Amino acid sequence: MRQPPAPGAAGARPSASDDPPAGDRAIETRGLTKAYRGGQLAVDGLDLAVPRGSVFGFLGPNGSGKTTTIRMLMGLIDATAGSARVLGQPMPAAGRRVLPKVGALIEGPALYGFLSGRDNLWRFDAADPGADPRTRTQRVGSALERVGLAAAAGKKARAYSLGMKQRLGLAAALLQPRELLVLDEPTNGLDPQGMREIRTLVRELAADGTTVFLSSHLLDEIEQVCTHAAVMARGRLITQGTVADLSATVLGPHGHGRLTVTTPDGADAVRVLKEHGVTGLQVTDDRVTGDLPAGPSDRPGDQAPLEPADVNAALVHAGVRVRAFGTERASLEDVFVHLTGEGFDVAG
Numbered sequence: 435m436r437q438p439p440a441p442g443a444a445g446a447r448p449s450a451s452d453d454p455p456a457g458d459r460a461i462e463t464r465g466l467t468k469a470y471r472g473g474q475l476a477v478d479g480l481d482l483a484v485p486r487g488s489v490f491g492f493l494g495p496n497g498s499g500k501t502t503t504i505r506m507l508m509g510l511i512d513a514t515a516g517s518a519r520v521l522g523q524p525m526p527a528a529g530r531r532v533l534p535k536v537g538a539l540i541e542g543p544a545l546y547g548f549l550s551g552r553d554n555l556w557r558f559d560a561a562d563p564g565a566d567p568r569t570r571t572q573r574v575g576s577a578l579e580r581v582g583l584a585a586a587a588g589k590k591a592r593a594y595s596l597g598m599k600q601r602l603g604l605a606a607a608l609l610q611p612r613e614l615l616v617l618d619e620p621t622n623g624l625d626p627q628g629m630r631e632i633r634t635l636v637r638e639l640a641a642d643g644t645t646v647f648l649s650s651h652l653l654d655e656i657e658q659v660c661t662h663a664a665v666m667a668r669g670r671l672i673t674q675g676t677v678a679d680l681s682a683t684v685l686g687p688h689g690h691g692r693l694t695v696t697t698p699d700g701a702d703a704v705r706v707l708k709e710h711g712v713t714g715l716q717v718t719d720d721r722v723t724g725d726l727p728a729g730p731s732d733r734p735g736d737q738a739p740l741e742p743a744d745v746n747a748a749l750v751h752a753g754v755r756v757r758a759f760g761t762e763r764a765s766l767e768d769v770f771v772h773l774t775g776e777g778f779d780v781a782g
């Protein structure tokens with residue numbers, strides 16, 4: 435079974451040679467474009483590459499074109515230009531072959547409030563011509579189990595919390611084994627507990643080998659659960675890659691953020707850090723922070739950019755008592771601001 439890389443796994447560098455071959459992509463679009471009536475470009479020349487086995491975050495402020503893209507991928511609306519492949523097949527042409535392998539949760543599940551959770555799933559399953567009625571009870575039972583709703587299965591759906599309704603929608607998407615799950619804003623409107631539940635579920639599904647493509651306008655959500663992300667703004671793709679590589683976009687070749695040293699020997703630490711080309715030094719109580727130089731320092735013999743480990747060794751060597759040492763990672767918010775020059779301030 436395919437295991438996804440750990441969320442935020444570091445190490446990979448963005449380069450064309452690291453791109454997976456086309457057959458290893460769960461979703462691929464070329465120049466995908468949608469102009470709604472009136473000519474406004476909701477999606478503008480999108481080239482998306484979603485590796486199989488990834489948890490791929492499709493990130494952008496409200497109105498940046500995420501839902502429109504998902505609707506095109508699922509064959510719900512036609513593209514104005516460009517092409518899309520899902521699980522290696524052209525969409526919408528191959529929809530009949532592809533869509534049974536895709537579970538989708540778009541704009542919230544359509545549930546009957548007067549039916550129990552179990553009966554809602556029963557209805558979904560019965561509407562699937564490929565689903566064997568003889569094994570329905572078992573399928574519905576294991577889908578409920580999977581999303582943690584077995585105990586609440588007999589309750590009417592209208593009595594469910596928003597988080598439970600989302601999980602029931604996911605259960606409907608999971609009635610059949612899926613290669614790809616497409617979730618449009620799966621945690622929208624959920625409280626922190628509900629969000630955690632959905633994130634846990636997404637991680638479990640990914641660990642089973644399902645590719646998960648989820649859209650969100652919540653940067654920290656994407657950072658917590660996704661291995662890869664694409665960032666959209668005003669219908670255009672700003673960047674895509676592993677979450678670690680996207681951070682490195684902002685942080686330079688080594689992906690290191692601001693350095694923080696906790697020490698009782700602040701003055702000595704500042705002197706050593708300065709000697710090693712660390713800039714922007716600030717001292718607050720027993721914490722010294724600064725920025726690692728992007729390239730090699732001016733010191734004779736230095737050829738490569740400074741590694742945090744070297745700085746730590748130099749401090750210790752100079753007799754500085756280092757109680758804690760670390761570097762921050764850039765957030766996706768940093769990436770967005772860096773690449774667009776705009777803030778990412780959408781209403782949560």
Ligand SMILES: Nc1ncnc2c1ncn2[C@@H]1O[C@H](COP(=O)(O)OP(=O)(O)OP(=O)(O)O)[C@@H](O)[C@H]1O
Nearest residue numbers: 470471476494495496497498499500501502503651
């Ligand atoms: N049916 C439609 N007719 C005309 N314009 C539309 C339609 N649907 C979306 N748009 C416009 O297209 C742009 C992209 O919208 P879309 O819903 O795809 O963005 P989004 O990133 O999913 O945002 P949200 O999270 O708010 O749905 C927006 O400017 C929106 O107003």
